[in-house]
Amino acid sequence: MRSVRVDADVLVIGGGTAGCFAARTLGAYPQVSVLVVDKAGIERSGCLAAGVNAINAYVTRGRTPEYYADYAMDDAAGIARWDLLISMSRRLNDCARALEDEGLVFLREPDGSYAERGTRNVKINGENIKPILARAARRQPNVRVLERVDVTDLLVEGGAVVGAVGFSVNSDVAYELRAGAVIMATGGAAGLYRPNNPGFSRHKMWYCPFDTGAGYAMGLLAGAEMTTLEMRFIALRCKDTIAPTGTIAQGVHAPQVNAAGEVYEGRYGLRTSERVWGTVQEDLAGRGPCYLRTRGIGERAQRDLYRAYLNMSPAQTLRWMEAGAGPDERDVEVEGTEPYVVGGHTASGYWVDEGRATTLPGLFAAGDVAGGAPQKYVTGALAEGQIAAQSALAYLEAHPGLARGGDARGASGGLSPAAERIVAGYEAHLAGGDPAVARLFDADQLEEAMQTAMDRYAGGISCGYRYTEAGLAQADRQVAGLQPLADGLAAADADDLLRVYELRERLVVCRALVAHLAARRETRWHAFAENADHPQTDPAFACYVNSRMRDGRVETFTRPLVGRGERLERLD
Amino acid sequence: MSVSIDARACVGCGACARACPGNLIALGPDGHARMRRPRDCWGCTACLKACPAGAIAYFLGADAGGRGTTLRVSRSGALSVWEFRRPDGSVERVEVDARDANAY
Structure with missing residues (x-):
């Protein structure tokens, strides 16, 4: 293989939601050279490729960041980090505003405020959210984007992370990427479990099938501490197309019903996990399949749903067209997906401090790879990208010898051993x-x-x-x-x-x-x-389960909770 | 769940290959794009939106309820026209204005 070495002050691994926003943040520091590396083209890489139609983490009118953090703590039944959730929640609305500044369309009420959908969400037209984020990263003169390079390993020297190694996914070139600080933003892990459609449509899944857990794996192999991986995420989705259900449930107020037409959601609770669990239980009890009751929503609501899904999950509109029967005529069947590990929805990922520093010096984590802060969604991932970028800068300032001074452009040459x-x-x-x-x-x-x-x-x-x-x-x-x-x-x-x-x-x-x-x-x-x-x-498990990999074996241990109003005293 | 690329319409620009988040599309020896891993498509439709020639159609696998209807999109500014072609030849179009796509 031909080899190329690239030097930058900050390396961002993954040009998705968190990574692009980290790069945009670093754009305010023109003296710092930044390299964003992604295994695909950043216009459509990561979990937002098809778009999204709501900002689901937002502090709505009359509410506070504490309200949002309390909600996320409760949804995780207490196994989340207050310090991380509150630092994220305080930035959610500013991050939403930044998205609007970059060109994302937010729906507005007649008085000019953002149109709300529920108590934590605002409505957007988000088909082009990823191209918008990519443009925000590319616009920065000190940011270079290296695309279609798959990063496989972190480089650790003297206990600190000093870069990463990867290869071009289309040519015979290997890359050594050296940096003073590294931000891990690869996304979570899909494809661990047998999917809903294991045959031809095996990749018709909720999470991006190209998010393969690279960030977790690289961290584990380098000895980083992880937290709460056992809080898997399972989404309740439209059957076969695995399209979102929230747009129907919240948009036309469709309840979950079993085959007999009984509304069952109240029997099992309304936490994210309980909505999935209830559907599984109804099925096991012989009362399936389960549906969102949409029949009779009317022709106009049906057209609105067609357009809303084309804007984020076109398969569902295609499915309705294909069947010759839309949601006004036929209820929409729902099912649970296979489990994923994804720290943007649950609390799985790197064990980090409030600045999103991992236990490996020089390595910061943001978005779906960062643990402890569930319910991040888009704006929470942006907030973490921003926090990680600022922490990486502070780390470089505290360790001036680490700055690479490179221009983030490659040079052929020898690789380190x-x-x-x-x-x-x-x-x-x-x-x-x-x-x-x-x-x-x-x-x-x-x-x-x-x-x-x-x-x-x-x-x-x-x-x-x-x-x-x-x-x-x-x-x-x-x-x-x-x-x-x-x-x-x-x-x-x-x-x-x-x-x-x-x-x-x-x-x-x-x-x-x-x-x-x-x-x-x-x-x-x-x-x-x-x-x-x-x-x-079991009250004895009101604690975090954390882990570290050593010599190929995973060691698990527990850590005490960081509850409301508390802060993490030290990372290890 | 996958895409079908019409080699006769393909202009060989490579935009679809660059857009695909899964590195699933490549230009073949004949200079036309080909879907090299049909089973690995997520269905994000990034390639349809990137194709300047309208050469890419999206379809549901039979295991996901597909019965032969294909979906294409043409874009002009904020306006997207999504076209559904059924196996019987009938066509339905849905227009989506990005500034006003989402009532929910």
Whole structure:
């Protein structure tokens, strides 16, 4: 492989919601060189590719940031970090305003205020939200964007993170990216479990299937501490298209009903996790399928729904057109998705301080990879991108020797020995891998094996999201057995190499997730972590479950809660 | 859930390949775009929106309820016209103005 080395003061890994906003924030400091690296083009990379139609984290009129933080704490049944939630909540509205300044269209009331949808949401026209964020990052003269480069490993020297290593997904080039500070913003992890449509439409899923847990895996492999991975996220979605249900539920006030037409949501509670759980329980009790009751909403509301979905999830409008029957005529069937690890919705991710510094010096985390602060949605991810950027700057100021002084442009040249070792791994896959493995297996086959094991033994869809300790042990054995096979896969080209590394990342995340699920010996959030051996909430688990990977093994331990009004005393 | 690229209409500009968040589309030896991993499509429609020639159609896999209707989009400023073509040849269009798309 040809090798290229790039030096910058700040490296941002992932040009999604948090990463683009971190870059925009750093644009105010023209003396600092910034490199944003993304495995795709940033106009449509990450989970906002198709658009979004509401800002779901907003402090609405008459409410306070504390109101929002209290809501997120309660939805997580207490397992979230107050210090992180309040620092995020205080910035939500400013971040929304910044999006509007960048060109996003917000709907307005006659008095000029943002149009609200519920108590924490405002309405937008967000089909183009990602191109808008990309433009905001690109506009900064000190920001360079390196696209279609997949980052696989962090570089750690003297205990501090000093960069990362990756490869072009379309050509034979390896990259050593050196920086004084690194912001991790890769997004969360999809594709760990067997999905709703495991065949041709396997990637028709809620979260972006190209968000493969790279940030978690890189952190785990480098020894970073993680928190609350066991709080999985499972979305309640429109069947088959996996399109959002909130637009229908809140937009036309459609209740959840079972096959007999009974409204069941009140029976199970209204927390995010309980809405999913209730739907699963109705099905298991023989009262499924379940629906959003839309029949009779009227022709006008139906047209509005067609347009709203084309603006964020076109599959659903296509599905209605295809069926020849829209929501006015037919109720919309709902189902729970497979579980994801995604710190923008739940509290899973890096254990960070209020400045979003991780336990690895020089590494900061923002958005879906950062733990402790659920219910971030778009504006919370922006807030964290901003906080992480400011902390990275402060870190560079405190350690002037670390500034790279590079211009974020590449130069061919020699790689460091640590980078050489990682690149040798790429080359081994490209050279055919281990023939004894490569002749039998490919990344697709191993991914399916991983997803099947996680589904069956670690609480996937087919088990109603429940698992036992014996099952988790089996899941861990199976996933661990796939890791050496993944190491031996062949890659015919750079795109194939991308698939091999996506699989390797997911396997690491699965190992850590299973360890976390096993460590929380209670059931605190239905469906998200449904422990059949311990079906009740146990006050002894009013704590965080954290982990660190050491020599390929995941060690779990607990930390005391940081509750309302409290701050984290120290990171470790 | 995937996209189908009409090689006759494709102008070979590569905009779809650059837009795809999954690196799923590549220009083939003939200079036309091809979907190299149909099963890996998320359905974000970034490629449809990027294509200047209207050469890309989106469809639902049969396992997700697809029965042959395809979806195309043409954009002009803030206005998008989404066109649904049914297997029987009938066509339906929905216009979406980005400034006023979302009543919810």
